[in-house]
Amino acid sequence: MAVYVGDYKNTKAAKSALMINWANKQVIQPALDAQYSGTQFQINHTVGIDTSKLLVAKTGVRGANDLVWVGRAANWAAKLTTLSHDTPTWITKAVYDKLNDEAKFTNGNNMWRHHLWTSMKNSDIYSSSWWWSVS
Template identity: 35%
Template sequence: MAVNEEFLKDRVDTLFGTAFNEREGRVVPTTPDVALKDGAVKINATFLYTDLAGSAKLSSVCPWSTTAKIIRAFLDCSTRLIVKHGGEIRSFDGDRVMGVFIGDAKNSNAAICGREIHWVVRKIISPKARSKFDSVKNNDIQIRNCSGIDTGEVRAVRSGIRDNNDLIWIGKAASFAAKLSDVRDTGYHTYVSSRVYNKLNANAKQDADGDSAWSSTTFSFAGTTETVYKSNHWKKP
């Protein structure tokens, strides 16, 4: 079948005319759980995106193999910490990974996870990279990350074509968390929405000395100003 103008017009008309068959989800769905034709799964979840800052500079001044090793180390450690705290991995995008948390402690689990990822980047990945790779040390590359976290009701729907498709997440929580992971504010590497912060337990709100690990700031998103909370307090796993 020719993929031409008329065919693509028909496909858009078909997709625009689809009525979704929505159901409530009690677990984080995987791609096969959602029908490609018309499936939609509604869940209340907390999303954590964590992104490696400055990977473009890494690519420009380091051998490709060095860049690959650093990104792999970041994604490996981040993924293991997300799973440790009860999250489900549902997306990789370059040097970024998305974790989805559900359950009663989903916000605290995600916030603690974000601070532990920060610790791993600063205390393990960064110093080891500077020690092992001359291209990192000689170019004074600072390996850092940022994690963004938000919570709310989202729908998982499946997009693409047969044998070439994946889940997309429709709802503010996913998109806002992704935007927060793009923040580059020196010293601060974990950001949560006010919706997440207001549901944190004491352990997730405090640093090792029992003081507050978070400070409030504002963030513009989709034409509105949001109160968010940022932390420069890492947490040892």
Template identity: 30%
Template sequence: MSDLERDILNRLSTLLNHPWEVRDGRVVPDSKTVYDKQAVKLDATYLYADMAGSTELAQSIDAEVAARVMRVYLDMAVRVIRYNEGDIRSFDGDRVMGIFVGWDKESRAAKAALGIEYWRGFLDYLLPTRLAEVKAIGWELKHGVGIDTGEALLVRAGIRGNDDLISIGRAPNIAAKLSGLREGYSLYATDDAYYGMDTETSYEDDEYNQPRWTWLGERDFGGRKVTVYGSNYGWEC
């Protein structure tokens, strides 16, 4: 048996057999506050912002220019999420995850999504004026943002020095799936997230009180049917 095989099998036995020390969380933890055998139960709203067309972009222009575009989008999304009191806990290529907790978590997540859509439109206009390569290929900055809310379990994954927190539960999973939808809308939210929003984030502030979100019906994610709302509204927030 090789050293690697022995190491993996020993660790497998440890991870599968040890009991979790589960505690309720009121704030979003980081990897420094969650130990190897601990799990934090969190009632939270998850937001995933996913830049679309990054593969096409990377194959069409110089990698350094494509990297600038991706970095600008992610930097903007992070700033909007933090401005609305969300915590950043994960990056995955051209996608970022924000976590919101508190009594108004759905409203702040929705406000962040509307803000990201507003600034995406601004960047889509600005980037071709600053980057000739982007203008030359006629590329447009598009994205998908998904929101779901509910209970999740946060645990550490990996090994010391190469570990991070992962979120397990319906809310983070569905939010990630929603960010990948491309059905004519930029923003998607489950009915649980939608009904948790305040009127400021779910309706326009005008005399007609028009909804910002459109009911899209049910979608199937891994055998589970979820009612989804979509939006293309941008809000400078």
């Protein structure tokens, strides 16, 4: 889990997810194919992004503490990761509405496709199979 704060946090999160997709397609999968040329194993991933206020609490027993995130963004982002890896980046409408154009469009083409999330009361969500090159 990653948490983004500050200005342009939604754009930064979306670009990071698109960079993960690039790394999977351009670095990880080719390295796997080169190492294990006799297999057809395919690396798949799904990233979910939502935005909301979050509460973080340090819980556990002494020496075995962990951070627990409470809020819609943590919950919905986790649920988005269960959706199809055919379009590996999923965002909520709240994120989409706050994206800068650089993270929405490439050469005038929208990188995001609208869906209704039926299991979440037909909430508006968006998916993308585009990637963002890591420079």
